[in-house]
Amino acid sequence: MAVYVYRCDDHGLTERSLPIGTAGRTTDCPTCGSPAARVFTAPRLTLGDATRRALIDRTERTRDEPAVVSSPGPRPARRTPVAGNPALRRLPRP
Numbered sequence: 001m002a003v004y005v006y007r008c009d010d011h012g013l014t015e016r017s018l019p020i021g022t023a024g025r026t027t028d029c030p031t032c033g034s035p036a037a038r039v040f041t042a043p044r045l046t047l048g049d050a051t052r053r054a055l056i057d058r059t060e061r062t063r064d065e066p067a068v069v070s071s072p073g074p075r076p077a078r079r080t081p082v083a084g085n086p087a088l089r090r091l092p093r094p
């Protein structure tokens with residue numbers, strides 16, 4: 001069995017698990033029933049758990065379509081210097 005991916009214009013991607021070599025060019029969208037065209041992807045021959053597959057899909061998507069942010073993230077909290085060790089006070093300062 002292999003997982004084949006189809007894309008409906010209105011409802012996005014859907015997956016079908018079919019024997020190798022039996023996938024058609026289109027399949028019916030499970031939501032609206034209209035023809036969904038096959039999307040050629042790397043073969044996924046094993047059926048891992050959904051969380052792992054979602055992570056792999058998200059990782060591959062960010063490679064080609066990285067998310068755009070409007071501002072940098074929050075600044076990290078300022079770290080307090082280590083004052084307990086006297087050897088650190090003798091180190092050269094910039």
Ligand SMILES: [Zn+2]
Nearest residue numbers: 008011029032
């Ligand atoms: Zn649809």
